Amino acid sequence: MEFQGKTVLITGGTSGMGLLSAICFAKEGANVVLTGTNEERMNQAIEEIKQITPNVIGCLADARDYAQVKACCDRAVAQFGSLDILIPCAGGSECRILNTPGEFKDLPIEVVDFGIDLNLKGALYFAHVALNQMAKQNSGVIIFIGSVTGEVGSTSDVAYSASKSALMNGVVKSIAQCGAKYGVRACCISPGPVLTRPGMARMDTLVGRAAEPQELVDMIMYMASEKGSFVNGVNILVDGGRSVMPNKSWSKK
Numbered sequence: 001m002e003f004q005g006k007t008v009l010i011t012g013g014t015s016g017m018g019l020l021s022a023i024c025f026a027k028e029g030a031n032v033v034l035t036g037t038n039e040e041r042m043n044q045a046i047e048e049i050k051q052i053t054p055n056v057i058g059c060l061a062d063a064r065d066y067a068q069v070k071a072c073c074d075r076a077v078a079q080f081g082s083l084d085i086l087i088p089c090a091g092g093s094e095c096r097i098l099n100t101p102g103e104f105k106d107l108p109i110e111v112v113d114f115g116i117d118l119n120l121k122g123a124l125y126f127a128h129v130a131l132n133q134m135a136k137q138n139s140g141v142i143i144f145i146g147s148v149t150g151e152v153g154s155t156s157d158v159a160y161s162a163s164k165s166a167l168m169n170g171v172v173k174s175i176a177q178c179g180a181k182y183g184v185r186a187c188c189i190s191p192g193p194v195l196t197r198p199g200m201a202r203m204d205t206l207v208g209r210a211a212e213p214q215e216l217v218d219m220i221m222y223m224a225s226e227k228g229s230f231v232n233g234v235n236i237l238v239d240g241g242r243s244v245m246p247n248k249s250w251s252k253k
Helices: 016-027 039-050 066-080 109-137 158-182 198-202 213-224
Strands: 007-011 031-036 056-060 085-088 140-145 184-191 235-238
Touching: 007 016, 007 066, 007 109, 016 031, 016 039, 016 085, 016 213, 031 039, 031 066, 039 056, 056 066, 066 109, 085 109, 085 213, 109 140, 109 158, 109 184, 140 158, 140 213, 158 184, 158 235, 184 213, 213 235
Parallel strands: 007 031, 007 085, 031 056, 085 140, 140 184, 184 235
Antiparallel strands: none
């Protein structure tokens, strides 16, 4: 029970890697706080985790709204007494989410704004509130989620690529520096293709396949644990070698 009594807050925790992370942390004894924007999926996720532990709550919140972000973090502390691990999973391709495919030059600027607000500002908002609480505790871990797209770029999801690149570089390094004197670590895990959506299976990697979601969650949990206690301020690519494949077009599908 590696995380017995620890409180983990996972944004975008009602589906995909966020939900799988929540389930795995619950099995290791953690108190789990989920955030998301879909009430039906939130209720389903909570019921699933309650089969493992009663120590789970959900908080409907838009990561782009700082007041809602703060309310969720405050509720986590009020319910469980601490906020020990933050995993901002909420995010995704602005073109896919808003169903606006095309080249960057042709996108409505509102689509670009959405991508930056969700993928960069949302993670920063949660980190801002969480770091305040973790500083009071003199302990905590923040694990950002990057993407191989932040490493190699994109011709359409430029806001997504830019946001993830920021998290993988300036943000994780800066938050690590800000948190160091309070005993708070910050790391970034950056996946390549992961089988959370069927389309991911078509993306090439050097190892010849996409990752199973559990492979990413295992890395997240390692970095959040005492086994990862000497790792700080870094980005770790878990992409099967996609970022170093030769002679490839990196247009994001």
